[in-house]
Amino acid sequence: MRTKSTLGKREALSGFLFTLPTIVGTCLFFLIPFIINIFKSFFTSGGSFAGLGNYIEIIRNKVFQLAAWNTIKFMLVCVPLIVAFSLIIALFLYKKLAGAHFFRTVFVFPLVLPVASVILFFNILFAEGGIVNSLLSCFRIPAVDWLNSSASFFVLVFLYIWKNCGYNIILFLAALNSISKEYYEALRLDSASTWKALWHVTLPMITPHLFFIFVISVTNSFKAFREAYILCGNYPNRDIYMLQHYINNNFQTLNYTRLSVATILIFLLIFMLILVLFKLKNKAEEHNL
Amino acid sequence: MKVGRKKGIGVNIIIESVLVITVIVLLFPVLFMVINSFLGSKEILSSYGGILSGSNLQVHFHLIPEEATLEGYGEVFLMTPAYLIKFWSSLFLSVSIVLGQVMVSCISGYGLAKFHFPMKNEIFYLVIILMMMPTQVLMVSQYPVLSSMGLIGSYFALILPGAFAAFGIFLMTQVFSYVPNEILEAAKIDGAGHFQILLRIMIPCSNMGIASLVILSFIDNWNMVEQPIVFLKESYQYPLSVFLSSINTNRLDLAFVCGVLTIVPAMILYLFLKDALILGIENASFK
Numbered sequence: 001m002r003t004k005s006t007l008g009k010r011e012a013l014s015g016f017l018f019t020l021p022t023i024v025g026t027c028l029f030f031l032i033p034f035i036i037n038i039f040k041s042f043f044t045s046g047g048s049f050a051g052l053g054n055y056i057e058i059i060r061n062k063v064f065q066l067a068a069w070n071t072i073k074f075m076l077v078c079v080p081l082i083v084a085f086s087l088i089i090a091l092f093l094y095k096k097l098a099g100a101h102f103f104r105t106v107f108v109f110p111l112v113l114p115v116a117s118v119i120l121f122f123n124i125l126f127a128e129g130g131i132v133n134s135l136l137s138c139f140r141i142p143a144v145d146w147l148n149s150s151a152s153f154f155v156l157v158f159l160y161i162w163k164n165c166g167y168n169i170i171l172f173l174a175a176l177n178s179i180s181k182e183y184y185e186a187l188r189l190d191s192a193s194t195w196k197a198l199w200h201v202t203l204p205m206i207t208p209h210l211f212f213i214f215v216i217s218v219t220n221s222f223k224a225f226r227e228a229y230i231l232c233g234n235y236p237n238r239d240i241y242m243l244q245h246y247i248n249n250n251f252q253t254l255n256y257t258r259l260s261v262a263t264i265l266i267f268l269l270i271f272m273l274i275l276v277l278f279k280l281k282n283k284a285e286e287h288n289l
Numbered sequence: 290m291k292v293g294r295k296k297g298i299g300v301n302i303i304i305e306s307v308l309v310i311t312v313i314v315l316l317f318p319v320l321f322m323v324i325n326s327f328l329g330s331k332e333i334l335s336s337y338g339g340i341l342s343g344s345n346l347q348v349h350f351h352l353i354p355e356e357a358t359l360e361g362y363g364e365v366f367l368m369t370p371a372y373l374i375k376f377w378s379s380l381f382l383s384v385s386i387v388l389g390q391v392m393v394s395c396i397s398g399y400g401l402a403k404f405h406f407p408m409k410n411e412i413f414y415l416v417i418i419l420m421m422m423p424t425q426v427l428m429v430s431q432y433p434v435l436s437s438m439g440l441i442g443s444y445f446a447l448i449l450p451g452a453f454a455a456f457g458i459f460l461m462t463q464v465f466s467y468v469p470n471e472i473l474e475a476a477k478i479d480g481a482g483h484f485q486i487l488l489r490i491m492i493p494c495s496n497m498g499i500a501s502l503v504i505l506s507f508i509d510n511w512n513m514v515e516q517p518i519v520f521l522k523e524s525y526q527y528p529l530s531v532f533l534s535s536i537n538t539n540r541l542d543l544a545f546v547c548g549v550l551t552i553v554p555a556m557i558l559y560l561f562l563k564d565a566l567i568l569g570i571e572n573a574s575f576k
Contacts, residue, residue: 014483015404019412022397025453026412030419033430089311092304099305105563106312108570112504112559114512116533117551118318120325120544124337124348131350162315167570174571212574215421222423226514230534244515247425251432251519263429270422 034267037260045257054261064262066238067246074153074224074242078160079217083210086165090172091198104173108166115163119230123147126155147232150239159227164220168213175209176202211281215274319552321350326545327357333542361546372547379528380554382444383510389452390506391499398461399487403473413462419455424515435520446520451510457502460573464498465491467572501569504562511555 044050058064089107093100125131126146133143144151183201225244228236234249235241243266250259328336336349365372401413419427431450432441440446468491476486492499517531524535529551533544559566 011404012406015400015406015409018400018404018483018487019397019406019409020400021393022401022416022453022458023412025393025450026415026419026455029434029450029453030427030430031415033434036433037430089308092308095301095304099308103308103312104567106315108563108566109559110315112508112555112566113319114508114530114551114555116512116514116530117548118322119534120541120548121318121321124321124350127348129348131348134348166315170567170570171574174574209574216574219421225423225425226512229514229518230531233534244423244425247429248515248519251428256433259429259432263426266426267422270426271418274418274421 034264038264041257041261041264054257055265058258058261058265063241064243064246067241067243070239070241071222071243074156074160074240075218075221077153078157078221078224079214081157082161082165082168082217083213085161086168087172089165090169090176091202093169093173094176104170107169110163111166113163115159115227116230119227122155122159122231148237150237152232152237153239155231156224156228156240159231160221160224163224163227164217167220168217171209171213171216172206175206175213178209179205207284208281211277214277218270218273322545322548322552324352324354326361326549327359328354328542328545329356329358329360330542332356333545337541361542365543365546365550369543372543372550375527375529375532376550378444378526379511379530379551382447382528383507383554385444385448386451386454386510387503387506389448390454390457391502393452394457394461394502395487395492395499397458398465399483399491401458401462402465403468403470403491413459416455416458416462420459428516428519432519441520442522442526444521444526447513447516451516454506456509456573457506460502460505460569461495461498463572463575464495464502467498468494497565497568498572500562500565501572504558504566505569505573507558508555511551 041054042050042052044053093103123130127133128143128145130146132146137143146152146155179202183205184197187197187201222244225242228240228242228245229248232240234245234252236245243262247259247262250262325333332355336351401409401416427450435441435446435449440449472490472494473486476490481489512530513528514531517527521527524532527535529547533547533551
């Protein structure tokens with residue numbers, strides 16, 4: 001008996017040692033500085049206790065409010081759009097059409113493509129005298145300054161979907177393929193319609209996967225900063241000024257207290273969002289059982 | 290019966306055409322860049338003069354250039370080596386991060402996937418949460434550490450945190466957990482140590498998974514924007530992914546060529562590892 005427990009202890013030690021690089025890396029580059037930042041966030045830069053003063057200052061800051069609202073707005077618009085769009089495409093591909101494998105492979109291509117390498121294309125596409133406006137003028141629609149007006153928000157939404165839809169399509173296809181064929185056969189015996197099969201089998205069966213797809217879509221929505229930065233620089237139009245721009249620009253002035261308070265708030269916000277999604281997922285699973 | 294089939298074919302044609310249109314929209318930017326990289330400076334001026342001068346002159350885009358030349362390529366490859374140097378330093382940066390990440394993730398992934406020890410689940414949850422955070426949130430924590438190490442302004446400020454990125458650890462933990470425990474038990478009975486098991490069993494059994502880590506991580510770092518613009522001080526150090534946005538308007542002809550050059554490494558990896566890429570996306574998920 002005793003040998004078994006020492007063996008277990010040795011196993012645990014080996015496991016710990018193998019995981020050590022991760023533990024050290026995470027502690028060094030995130031956990032320890034993050035905890036120090038939390039501690040420091042309750043003090044003024046002079047060193048006197050400030051309570052929640054730094055937090056109140058940030059939350060009242062107009063630029064922070066704008067950036068936070070834009071980030072949330074972007075998420076609320078993009079995530080449902082991309083989930084719906086990629087689900088439709090995945091359902092198409094799932095029907096085992098000619099070339100389904102080819103399409104699946106091509107759809108992830110934008111993910112691989114460096115945005116910087118094709119940014120010129122998007123510049124020319126959306127410029128004032130660009131391709132989109134020329135097309136619009138055929139329908140006598142007046143030219144829009146896509147990159148320097150509030151329309152830039154939609155440009156960014158388009159780029160986000162262009163880049164990330166392949167990722168979601170693959171996840172949806174994996175979810176669809178995990179559904180047992182027996183369910184469909186049972187329905188076919190009942191001579192149910194395609195819509196009925198979709199509503200009563202397909203959608204309920206992929207609900208557990210939806211959780212992760214939502215999470216990854218939210219995660220990827222933060223990465224849209226890359227496109228926004230490459231297309232419009234540090235100070236884009238106010239409609240796409242995101243929290244990421246805010247942090248970046250505060251890095252330029254090295255206002256570290258403001259930086260750490262802002263990131264603590266963002267961390268908490270995302271943490272809560274993940275918790276809510278997780279709770280929703282558990283509820284959906286209970287409901288299905 | 291016949292009517293039903295006819296209707297089915299009609300629907301299929303509509304679906305196929307939707308898919309084909311989507312593919313064209315997704316791939317057109319690359320085609321556009323490649324075509325334009327063969328334009329001479331004269332044709333660039335006549336096509337995109339409006340963009341260059343910042344006025345709202347219409348652009349004229351031709352699918353087939355009136356006069357295809359290799360002028361741009363000649364200049365980038367022979368006359369102005371600065372662009373090629375950038376290319377190689379970008380490649381050095383991405384390859385270093387990928388190598389570091391593969392090493393860290395394989396070792397830690399083995400620990401997290403195949404052992405039980407206290408706090409293991411908490412560590413794994415933290416990895417997942419970090420994976421979802423915007424890069425900027427992580428950078429604010431990394432900055433003081435890198436600064437006290439004296440690394441701000443050097444490529445190591447990008448490589449070191451990059452090697453420990455949460456995504457790789459998460460992916461390899463998932464990949465390794467698919468290796469059946471029976472094989473490991475058998476190897477242990479034969480007297481294999483943990484490192485032997487990792488090198489001789491875990492890694493060879495998961496080569497597709499590792500390939501998927503290589504391509505996903507390479508792409509992410511080849512495209513990196515967030516870290517260089519904060520952690521590097523001089524704009525001449527910027528990797529191609531950031532640098533390209535600054536040459537866009539001055540030298541449009543060179544920008545097209547550099548754009549194509551930037552696509553090439555990602556394209557090669559994609560062509561060889563596209564199945565691994567898809568597998569990686571499927572593996573890096575949880576229910």
